Amino acid sequence: MKSRISLPTLMAIGMALGIVAGLMLPTLDWLYKPLGDLFIKLIRMVVVPLVLCTIIAGAASVGDLSKLGRVATKTLVYYLATTGIAVVIGLVFANIIDPGQGLDIATEGLKAKAKDAPPLVQVFLDIVPLNPIDGLAKGNMLQIIFFALIFGFGLSAIGEKGRPVIAFFDACGEVMIKVTNIVMYYAPIGVFGLIAVTAAKHGLDILLPLIKVIGVMYLAAVCHAFITYLPLVKASGVSLGLFFKMLSAPLLIAFTTCSSAAALSTNLIQVQKLGASKPVASFSIPLGNTINMDGTAVYLGVVAIFVAEIYGIAMPIDKQVQVLAMGVLASIGSVGVPGAGLIMSTIVFTQVGIPLEGIAIIAGIDRVMDMARTTLNVLGDATGAVVVSKWEGDLDLERGARFAREEEA
Ligand code: ASP
Numbered sequence: 001m002k003s004r005i006s007l008p009t010l011m012a013i014g015m016a017l018g019i020v021a022g023l024m025l026p027t028l029d030w031l032y033k034p035l036g037d038l039f040i041k042l043i044r045m046v047v048v049p050l051v052l053c054t055i056i057a058g059a060a061s062v063g064d065l066s067k068l069g070r071v072a073t074k075t076l077v078y079y080l081a082t083t084g085i086a087v088v089i090g091l092v093f094a095n096i097i098d099p100g101q102g103l104d105i106a107t108e109g110l111k112a113k114a115k116d117a118p119p120l121v122q123v124f125l126d127i128v129p130l131n132p133i134d135g136l137a138k139g140n141m142l143q144i145i146f147f148a149l150i151f152g153f154g155l156s157a158i159g160e161k162g163r164p165v166i167a168f169f170d171a172c173g174e175v176m177i178k179v180t181n182i183v184m185y186y187a188p189i190g191v192f193g194l195i196a197v198t199a200a201k202h203g204l205d206i207l208l209p210l211i212k213v214i215g216v217m218y219l220a221a222v223c224h225a226f227i228t229y230l231p232l233v234k235a236s237g238v239s240l241g242l243f244f245k246m247l248s249a250p251l252l253i254a255f256t257t258c259s260s261a262a263a264l265s266t267n268l269i270q271v272q273k274l275g276a277s278k279p280v281a282s283f284s285i286p287l288g289n290t291i292n293m294d295g296t297a298v299y300l301g302v303v304a305i306f307v308a309e310i311y312g313i314a315m316p317i318d319k320q321v322q323v324l325a326m327g328v329l330a331s332i333g334s335v336g337v338p339g340a341g342l343i344m345s346t347i348v349f350t351q352v353g354i355p356l357e358g359i360a361i362i363a364g365i366d367r368v369m370d371m372a373r374t375t376l377n378v379l380g381d382a383t384g385a386v387v388v389s390k391w392e393g394d395l396d397l398e399r400g401a402r403f404a405r406e407e408e409a
Contacts, residue, residue, distance in 0.1 A: 039190020090301025
């Protein structure tokens, strides 16, 4: 029997109850934590087989290298442009609001270690797995995408003989979608556990002193969604109401888990329901999950100015341009797990001479910042799938409308 209350509503209820429970009964975090951890494990379990199977089946059925090249170019153009805009928006808001001005925080004795940016050649070489099983076992998304694409094209090249194998991967992909849907029944409880832990750990006494920088981050994130994504979605012909309705589940997962990798499978399923084409979505969503991190980019812009202000370091325009360039690179290199952006900020800080000890100031509120980052990261990928599908002439608007009708029925 179909529940009368939709899944996103149940998740929102779980979230609200989790906040109340975490704030009122913080000592029960031993109970909340396993509830949330179980959800993250269940949902991440699906990702590797789902991405592998959908890309193999997708590449084999497209079988056209030039189409893939076009989709890849358009996707990368979209990713780079929107990520650049994201850092700029973060910088602009932080410059206007000055979140670090007049803040008196003791910085002595704080320590943080820098993360070195890997050489660019190495980054590209690392996309090719020495052993595909190793890439799969480690969940290295770029290696998985690379191998799956090559395998899929090989499969289509052998013609008739490859058909049963294509059907096999196609069916496995569908199974993983089914499994995701089953796992999602647990989502309201998982979301409850995750948010309760956050609320229990981050009482108002931790958040209040830094409320200004948190506010700037959320404001800049919302602004990026309004200025950059929504006009693109609208221009693609998708109604904004439908867009948010379809994406509410992946966005809630992102907000509560702080892991875009955890939201990947639901995002991939929902953008296709919205009308994004299978070849575009199955390529751009997993890729975006790894390299398109607009929320992280906004954040890097905001915290660079914030920490520089606390230490009284001037940030003239040339330094801010460096933040922009490093912010884009660091967000590309970031991974979809909680706290990745915080580590990436060391790359930006080192580049422009902001003391790394500043990391310790923002570490205490990182989870709350990460909730906004991850939500925007996932929204950016979903928007990309819609925009590139439209650009390719593959966007099926009727499909989105049909799913909306079915869900209402
Ligand atoms: N947690 C973010 C994500 O999973 C990455 C970050 O920390 O910025 O997308």
